[in-house]
Amino acid sequence: MATGRTHRPATRSRGIPEATVARLPLYLRALTALSERSVPTVSSEELAAAAGVNSAKLRKDFSYLGSYGTRGVGYDVEYLVYQISRELGLTQDWPVVIVGIGNLGAALANYGGFASRGFRVAALIDADPAMAGKPVAGIPVQHTDELEQIIGDNGVSIGVIATPAGAAQQVCDRLVAAGVTSILNFAPTVLTVPDGVDVRKVDLSIELQILAFHEQRKAGEETGQAGPEAMEGPEDTAPASPARPTATATDRKGPDGDVPAVMPA
Amino acid sequence: MATGRTHRPATRSRGIPEATVARLPLYLRALTALSERSVPTVSSEELAAAAGVNSAKLRKDFSYLGSYGTRGVGYDVEYLVYQISRELGLTQDWPVVIVGIGNLGAALANYGGFASRGFRVAALIDADPAMAGKPVAGIPVQHTDELEQIIGDNGVSIGVIATPAGAAQQVCDRLVAAGVTSILNFAPTVLTVPDGVDVRKVDLSIELQILAFHEQRKAGEETGQAGPEAMEGPEDTAPASPARPTATATDRKGPDGDVPAVMPA
DNA sequence: GATTGTGAAGCCCTTCACAGCA
DNA sequence: TGCTGTGAAGGGCTTCACAATC
Numbered sequence: 001m002a003t004g005r006t007h008r009p010a011t012r013s014r015g016i017p018e019a020t021v022a023r024l025p026l027y028l029r030a031l032t033a034l035s036e037r038s039v040p041t042v043s044s045e046e047l048a049a050a051a052g053v054n055s056a057k058l059r060k061d062f063s064y065l066g067s068y069g070t071r072g073v074g075y076d077v078e079y080l081v082y083q084i085s086r087e088l089g090l091t092q093d094w095p096v097v098i099v100g101i102g103n104l105g106a107a108l109a110n111y112g113g114f115a116s117r118g119f120r121v122a123a124l125i126d127a128d129p130a131m132a133g134k135p136v137a138g139i140p141v142q143h144t145d146e147l148e149q150i151i152g153d154n155g156v157s158i159g160v161i162a163t164p165a166g167a168a169q170q171v172c173d174r175l176v177a178a179g180v181t182s183i184l185n186f187a188p189t190v191l192t193v194p195d196g197v198d199v200r201k202v203d204l205s206i207e208l209q210i211l212a213f214h215e216q217r218k219a220g221e222e223t224g225q226a227g228p229e230a231m232e233g234p235e236d237t238a239p240a241s242p243a244r245p246t247a248t249a250t251d252r253k254g255p256d257g258d259v260p261a262v263m264p265a
Numbered sequence: 266m267a268t269g270r271t272h273r274p275a276t277r278s279r280g281i282p283e284a285t286v287a288r289l290p291l292y293l294r295a296l297t298a299l300s301e302r303s304v305p306t307v308s309s310e311e312l313a314a315a316a317g318v319n320s321a322k323l324r325k326d327f328s329y330l331g332s333y334g335t336r337g338v339g340y341d342v343e344y345l346v347y348q349i350s351r352e353l354g355l356t357q358d359w360p361v362v363i364v365g366i367g368n369l370g371a372a373l374a375n376y377g378g379f380a381s382r383g384f385r386v387a388a389l390i391d392a393d394p395a396m397a398g399k400p401v402a403g404i405p406v407q408h409t410d411e412l413e414q415i416i417g418d419n420g421v422s423i424g425v426i427a428t429p430a431g432a433a434q435q436v437c438d439r440l441v442a443a444g445v446t447s448i449l450n451f452a453p454t455v456l457t458v459p460d461g462v463d464v465r466k467v468d469l470s471i472e473l474q475i476l477a478f479h480e481q482r483k484a485g486e487e488t489g490q491a492g493p494e495a496m497e498g499p500e501d502t503a504p505a506s507p508a509r510p511t512a513t514a515t516d517r518k519g520p521d522g523d524v525p526a527v528m529p530a
Numbered sequence: 531g532a533t534t535g536t537g538a539a540g541c542c543c544t545t546c547a548c549a550g551c552a
Numbered sequence: 553t554g555c556t557g558t559g560a561a562g563g564g565c566t567t568c569a570c571a572a573t574c
Contacts, residue, residue: 019543025474029453043555052455056545063557071551071556088474089481096473103375107368113453113470118477157480158473181483182476188294188378190317198479200472205378206290207465208361208423209353211447212383213286214463215422216354218446284565308533321567328535336534336573 016087020061024084026051027058031081043074085118095122095154097180099171100163101131101141104186108162109137122154127167144171151178158182165189281352285326289349291316292323296346308339350383360387360419362445364436365428366396366406369451373427374402387419392432409436416443423447430454437464 030050034042044062048055062068062075068083069075085091096114098105101124108114109124124141126132131141142150150156159180161168168187175183182198185191191199295315299307309327313320327333327340333348334340350356361379363370366389373379374389389406391397396406407415415421424445426433433452440448447463450456456464 017543021478022471022475024478025468025471026455028474030455045555050455054545056547057543059556060544060558067557069556072554073552074555087478089477090474092481094473094477094480103368103372107372108469110368111469113468114473117470117474119470119473158476160473182480184472184476190291190295190315196483198476200476202467202469202472203290203378204373204376204467205382205384206287207449207467208359208379208384208425209290209293209355209382210287211423211449211463211465212354212359213289213352215359215447216357218461282565310533319567321569322565324534325536325566332535334534337532338574339533 016064020064021088023051023053023057023061024088026053027061028081028084028088028090031077031084034077035081039077041070041074041076044069047075090118092118094119094158095156096120096158096160097123097125097147097150097154097156097175098160098162099125099144099147099175100161100167100187101126101136102162102164105160105162106136108160108186109139119158122156123150125150127163147171147174148178151175151180156180158184160184160186161191162186281329285329286353288316288318288322288326289353291318292326293346293349293353293355296342296349299342300346304342306335306339306341309334312340355383357383359384359423360421361385361423361425362388362390362412362415362419362421362440363425363427364390364409364412364440365426365432365452366391366401367427367429370425370427371401373425373451374404384423387421388415390415392428412436412439413443416440416445421445423449425449425451426456427451 027047030047031042033050034047044055044059048058051058059069062080065083065087068080082091096119098108098121101109105124105126109121114121121137121139124136124139125144125147126141127144129143132143134141151159157180159175159182161171161175161183163171165187168185168189169191172183172185172191172193176193176197181196183191183193183200185199185201186203188203188205191201193199292312295312296307298315299312309320309324313323316323324334327345330348330352333345347356361384363373363386366374370389370391374386379386386402386404389401389404390409390412391406392409394408397408399406416424422445424440424447426436426440426448428436430452433450433454434456437448437450437456437458441458441462446461448456448458448465450464450466451468453468453470456466458464
């Protein structure tokens with residue numbers, strides 16, 4: 001997962017497990033697609049396939065919301081769309097501000113998935129005075145000086161941070177002080193927030209690194225190697241392995257053999 | 266969690282739990298920052314704070330990699346940076362292609378976090394002929410027709426999909442056929458891939474929906490309400506609740522009371 | 531004295547398997 | 553008969569707490 005919760009880490013929210021909450025948007029998307037095709041009902045098996053999960057998990061998830069299905073038949077699509085939307089709080093309007101209108105901020109502003117799900121981009125905010133007034137996705141960018149005013153006037157409780165890493169904590173502090181209690185952070189920084197404020201993090205490079213880990217293992221398997229320790233060692237392009245500090249004869253009990261000296265292939 | 270694994274869902278990779286793998290990039294970032302400040306050693310407590318996790322978890326995570334610390338002292342920063350980089354496969358060069366050079370694709374191409382972590386943007390690919398040759402982040406965009414050629418010539422095994430939802434599966438199929446075995450998907454679609462191909466998903470609107478869920482609960486608590494079912498009901502801005510299909514007197518055994526008729530406040 | 535490394539306990543989540551119901 | 557809803561079992565991850573080590 002590309003993400004990390006910060007607040008309420010293991011607390012069930014009104015009996016609904018976090019893991020279930022995280023899947024509700026997935027179900028909602030699949031259901032919306034069915035709804036647009038005017039499909040009246042759907043079985044747990046079909047819906048699970050569309051959402052990319054297994055059907056037992058889906059039924060368990062729905063059981064936390066209530067008994068919304070009909071045995072022998074399945075789930076009514078429209079009804080379920082409504083119930084999940086309600087549970088997620090999407091039947092109300094959520095004004096959102098995006099801070100940091102670079103490439104990513106602009107991408108977010110243009111992202112259609114927001115408007116269609118109860119979110120409304122109330123304002124775009126950037127620290128660059130040259131950006132002020134310039135329309136992005138049809139919304140004029142406003143200067144950071146007006147941040148507090150904007151939050152207050154629009155009753156914004158959700159903020160999106162798409163600034164460079166260096167500015168993120170400061171922006172975060174101002175958002176929180178102005179009344180924002182939920183933050184979606186795209187900057188590669190760990191944000192510190194007071195209790196009662198939720199932070200979710202999306203980190204593009206972390207996802208790639210996780211993929212690289214698995215990719216490396218595949219490469220190792222292909223060539224009959226066991227894993228990364230068979231692949232590594234001083235490379236042409238990489239810095240040489242730093243010597244173990246304070247190395248003795250008995251330490252370095254890694255899971256497998258010790259550091260080999262040559263990189264195969 | 267902004268993400269979803271698709272392949273190897275619960276399989277430990279060479280004894281390293283998935284949850285641990287997902288945190289290694291976090292530790293790596295914190296360690297890199299310490300390294301740049303020339304900090305020689307760090308305790309599990311300090312590093313955990315910098316990475317935003319608890320120290321017992323961090324020590325457990327590192328224990329899967331081997332005994333890389335020194336009791337009574339802590340961890341050697343440089344040594345740990347190298348070991349984690351190696352474990353993640355970042356000591357080698359990973360050529361990456363980005364398909365779909367809209368706002369998001371451009372943001373990804375410009376994202377500095379890639380180059381600094383062993384990833385190299387080998388090519389930018391877009392279906393729009395008007396984009397062809399146009400430089401983005403200093404790299405000329407190439408047309409989709411050349412996709413297979415590019416993958417083959419550069420030995421690309423990791424692809425990033427930043428296209429609209431409708432094009433994602435088709436692009437995915439072509440990437441996989443050309444030899445890509447890891448995909449980072451930003452399109453709001455569930456991708457179907459053959460065994461042996463990893464997909465990770467980053468979905469911007471899902472993260473916001475999860476925040477909205479918690480935000481809604483906070484609002485309910487403030488006003489002394491228990492949860493969403495106390496907040497919902499037909500709203501001015503939302504469509505009225507669809508009637509339960511085939512409703513009888515005994516069904517609808519939701520976790521709390523039944524659907525109220527009026528929205529407070 | 532300080533801090534790591536790790537068995538053990540507990541918790542949460544997933545999966546199974548089937549009773550219950552339309 | 554077909555499919556949902558759910559207790560129970562199983563597995564993985566987190567947290568605790570302390571022995572081992574520097």
